[in-house]
Amino acid sequence: MTLVIAHRGASAHHPENTVAAFVGARELGADWVELDVRRTADHALAVHHDAHLADGRDLVELLAEALPPDVPHLLGALDACHPLGVNVEIKNWPADVDFDPELRLADAVVAVLAEHRPAGGVVVSSFHFGTIDRVRALDASVPTAWLIFQALDPAATVARVAEAGHAGIHPHASLVDEAFVARAHDAGLFVNVWTVDDPVRIAELVALGVDGVVTNRVDVARTVVDRGAVGAD
DSSP, X not given: OOEEEEXXXXXXXXXXXXXXXXXXXHHXXXXXEEEEEEXXXXXXXXXXXXXBOXXXXXXXXXXXXXXXXXXXXXXXXXXXXXXXXXXXXXXXXXXXXXXXXXXXXXXXXXXXHHHOOOTTOEEEEEXXXXXXXXXXXXXXXXXXXXEESOOSSHHHHHHHHHHTXXXXXXXXXXXXXXXXXXXXXXTTOEEEEXXXXXXXXXXXXXXXXXXEXXXXXXXXXXXXXXXXXXXXX
């Protein structure tokens, strides 16, 4: 069955990447939660999508103790997601102010997961290929996936992910058709698609056999996925 993956938690109902959003995702029937991790000045793991706060301050310039109360640390976020699976997206892009070429953020995430592996499973993803390579090099038992928003050569993209030993590929919904899913599955990769809120498109993706749908609208996706499962019986 296709997994319902709550994008930054139940973000259509609660502020994203907050404990309330993660608890809400569970209450609405999500299978997994997707959340974002960035580093602070003292190398704490802050769960936040953007490199800066709403007031403009850069996370990488702040000490962990200066984070607003609604910005959880990774460990607290994992606790809030229990017992769901968790997709930890490491935010590490060269154009961002907090880009970490030494990949210390990946090291820190792996260290946390070594002691606090989510009961429902874990995937570490990133748009930065070197970051997921680093995670895999540190702990090959942690499934890793490459986030992509374009694929000029889908066959080469899938082959690169598979040949590097990663477990999955996370394409933008605009890239996904029957051929893409088949190619990824043939290569042994799972396919989690982002970010889809339209019930018609969710139903199409379920019919294509994608492994997960990342969505802001957990309740809508849950209904569509469950309806598809009943129809398949």
